Amino acid sequence: MRPSNSSLLPLRSRFLGLRALPGSLHANTRSFAQVAQRRVLDVPSEDDKPFMVPIADTSFETYHFDPPSYSVETTKGQLKQLFRDMTTIRRMELAADGLYKERKIRGFCHLSIGQEAVAVGIEHAITREDKLITAYRSHGNTLMRGATIKSILGELLGRRDGIAHGKGGSMHMYAKSFFGGNGIVGASVPLGAGIALAQQYDDTGNVTINLYGDGAANQGQIHEAFNMAKLWNLPVMFGCENNKYGMGTSVDRASASTEYFKRGQYIPGLKVNGMDVLAVLAAVRHGREWIKAGNGPLIYEYETYRYAGHSMSDPGTAYRTREELQKERTNDPITSLKSKLIDWDIMTEDEIKAVEKEIRGMVSHEVQAAEQMPVPDPKWDILFEDIYVPGSEPAQRRGRTIDETIY
């Protein structure tokens, strides 16, 4: 078992430990293309025909839990979509980065560049009836839960047609079966357990994906939620997105144990290579079935990496080395999937380039659409709308002075 605390070993070496590849002892000197196992794959010609693809046997680490199978069923269509989704999130986040630097986005803006495989892998393993809640690095999850790019960017720009009508900004976006980002570290986790309680109460047979960061993992209320989730057998999959840093603090400076998948003690856990979208997909699919079978909660840890700073005001360079960043970039979740798509004859390099170009164009179109959205009218009825459920508002709402009071 590899100690996870403070280990910044290249994840790459773990990708390369493919089972069906004898003689790859010095795999870390070889490229993905070289190690890919096209010959053992039986890739169908149809886009929607299921087939199995391998997952590196170093993708999982378990805690009182059987790991998923080391091959996962997928289709050509899904593999292409995984690539599209991750690329779209990255382009969208890069667009947000640009808009922020143009000073069009205010306040907070936490980017998930580098962590796309987690949001995308999870979404492909669950249904829209399953619920999801996360913390403040939420743009990618919001998109995957069905929001449009322009509604997310519009929100970041504080526009009336943003997903929260300009009221919430970067950390507060909501959609169907998506209970938002949350600006308070750790606070979303008991909420996720509560959402799972509602699913159990209503006997929906679905699960709640309850995401938080390695920084939040030490908050007391998370452990309170663990206890009740297990005590009441709630259908919740806790998921620690371990991107190695809580703001500027590395995991080993914040956590007495950095094995976040074992932090539930009495709750089974699984550590997943969060840089491999297929590993995430396989793990969540597996865990979801286990929870749906009535086995109660799980604690997953997605080992991933944040390329950007904690937020836009943090350059993210003071507390880690350039070498570390470069090393992590060699594990890029999008690049590694791309290699597999090529090696498995799912897409050609040209097709990939065309998709990338198409997504770039699509995102910049969405940026334009978002920028054209009007800002909310600075009027009292717009300021005060939605504090309460429409129709149930108190008659009096007070502005800054007695003259700004609505009766």
Next chain:
Amino acid sequence: MAAPRLFRPALASRLASTPLRSAFTKSCAPSFIRARGYASESGTKEVTVRDALNEALAEELELNQKTFILGEEVAQYNGAYKVTRGLLDRFGPKRVIDTPITEAGFTGIAVGAALAGLHPICEFMTFNFAMQAIDQIINSAAKTHYMSGGIQPCNVTFRGPNGFAAGVAAQHSQDYSAWYGSIPGLKVVSPWSSEDAKGLLKAAIRDPNPVVVLENELMYGQAFPMSEAAQKNDFVLPIGKAKIERSGKDLTIVSVSRCVGQSLTAAAELKQKYGVDAEVLNLRSIKPLDVEAIIASVKKTGRLMVVESGYPMFGVASEIMALAMEYGFDYLTAPAVRVTGAEVPTPYAHGLENMAFPQDDTIVKQAAKLLRL
């Protein structure tokens, strides 16, 4: 206002229970503090609020070995807002402690260390996150001295940015002055200028009670002249004393923290536009409140306006207006008015956000109306 009467804050607070009595002159403060006023202009220097706070922390860490600071990112990252810059290098990891993101836990640890005789300074990255820990601040820190019948003191300082911050929406832009100001057992100060920041933070650290220091993120980068006296390491301001920032005869504007600057801007505009002289009173301290200074000013001007950025209901302004009714009704020539934050969770969009907090022209307009200009 006369030169501020400087007390060791702990002693001043003992006398503050009946705010209107003029007992403050019976100081037991050491003579070197009492004798000192502000230095001449010549020795002043421009210092940012951030550096003033940093200086206060460094001086107190230097002077008192029982003092240490803990909080998120205070050490290696040099503070999320760089208020603790350089302190780790200077005082080492025993005195400057990075905590995990676990507010309830590290606040409890700070309070526990205070119960055991240390003088912790507990930094919240912002007071929004202190809500995770408010039980420890109120139930463990504020009440223990009373519950123990005076046996168990708790010399802890809670500090961090509070109130309005730009573009960060509802969960990160909120003023807690009224929340902490309502709690018996706590003292609450809220600086505006660099001198306020240094003098009040040092007073808070030295005070033997739990003290909440409500700073403001948007003030950190602002520079203010700092007198020669304030640059010294024995500079403290008394907790519970307001300061007249601008003298006037027509209207009293009572304000606190960032709104003091806005009130001064508004006062200048009132002078320029209408020729009226507004007096601007910087509260400095939320609890205890300097009722004496407020009423003295109202006596002079006959009109009272309170400007603060908290929610209007049950707020600092409501309290001051109630006190004005109780102690100053006869001096008022018009009903007192208030300018506050609007009753709304802080919206993200810029135009709406502006409407949720007092702006300079909100203050000017309301003052003009009060003065029937």
